[in-house]
Amino acid sequence: MTNMYDVIIPAAGMGKRMQANKNKVLLELSGKTILEHTLQAFQDDNNCRAIHLAAQSEELEMFRTFALQYHKLDVITEGGSERQYSIYNVLKAIKPCEYVFVHDAARPFVTRETLQKLYAAVQLRKSAIAAVKVKDTIKRVHGTEVKGTLNRDELWQIQTPQAFEYHTLLAAYEKAERDQFLGTDDASLVERIEKVSIVESDYDNIKLTTPEDMYFAEAILKKRGII
Numbered sequence: 001m002t003n004m005y006d007v008i009i010p011a012a013g014m015g016k017r018m019q020a021n022k023n024k025v026l027l028e029l030s031g032k033t034i035l036e037h038t039l040q041a042f043q044d045d046n047n048c049r050a051i052h053l054a055a056q057s058e059e060l061e062m063f064r065t066f067a068l069q070y071h072k073l074d075v076i077t078e079g080g081s082e083r084q085y086s087i088y089n090v091l092k093a094i095k096p097c098e099y100v101f102v103h104d105a106a107r108p109f110v111t112r113e114t115l116q117k118l119y120a121a122v123q124l125r126k127s128a129i130a131a132v133k134v135k136d137t138i139k140r141v142h143g144t145e146v147k148g149t150l151n152r153d154e155l156w157q158i159q160t161p162q163a164f165e166y167h168t169l170l171a172a173y174e175k176a177e178r179d180q181f182l183g184t185d186d187a188s189l190v191e192r193i194e195k196v197s198i199v200e201s202d203y204d205n206i207k208l209t210t211p212e213d214m215y216f217a218e219a220i221l222k223k224r225g226i227i
């Protein structure tokens, strides 16, 4: 079937800032790992054709066992030393397809609504990324000196999923490799070759990064009636 998307889920991080002494995506939330919550979101989305994972070498076998439960799980490839390298490894390992979403394993609360909005947007605008409006006042600071206040109307906090045409994403990653460009998200690579648009997401789509994020995660699960 055409016009569906594949998703690449980088899950090969160390979770250093979480201080859990293991890959944070294997921490449990209401009886399931964070990674499983994330896999479930894409397993449940009818527009998602296949799920591909980047894993640490020592976790490759364990991640393969998830395929028993999550049937869309397809390619599982070894990650790299940076998020960008992990995603590039997967991108090179999968078969060409029409659209690719990239989504952090560490963002387990992505909603069906955001996935649907992104899928509609990528078909129309070729590249679309999830984002929320910045709530705080943001200043530019050198050392301790305030250099200016940024116009909040122009500032968005960028999340994943990020959705692209497969060939565009591959070209952006190849160019980044040639230029030795390292970005903090996928869009920063694509922005170097074409326009990227945002889709408004929600504030629950947090990345579980530091220990206090686990409290926010519990609150979100309570709000959703899961615990």
Ligand SMILES: Nc1ccn([C@@H]2O[C@H](COP(=O)(O)OP(=O)(O)OP(=O)(O)O)[C@@H](O)[C@H]2O)c(=O)n1
Pocket: 009, 010, 011, 012, 013, 014, 015, 016, 017, 018, 024, 025, 054, 079, 080, 081, 082, 083, 084, 086, 087, 104, 105, 106, 107, 207, 208, 209
């Ligand atoms: N070399 C890496 C680094 C990160 N990731 C993945 O990219 C996502 C977002 O990265 P981040 O939150 O920074 O995770 P970690 O790198 O694990 O965390 P830390 O930086 O605290 O070590 C996570 O799902 C993580 O598993 C990855 O696949 N490969």
Ligand SMILES: C[C@](O)(CO)[C@H](O)COP(=O)(O)O
Pocket: 083, 104, 158, 159, 160, 184, 185, 186, 207, 209
């Ligand atoms: C793409 C991303 O989710 C943007 O928020 C990314 O994973 C950020 O990683 P960071 O290392 O926490 O900036």
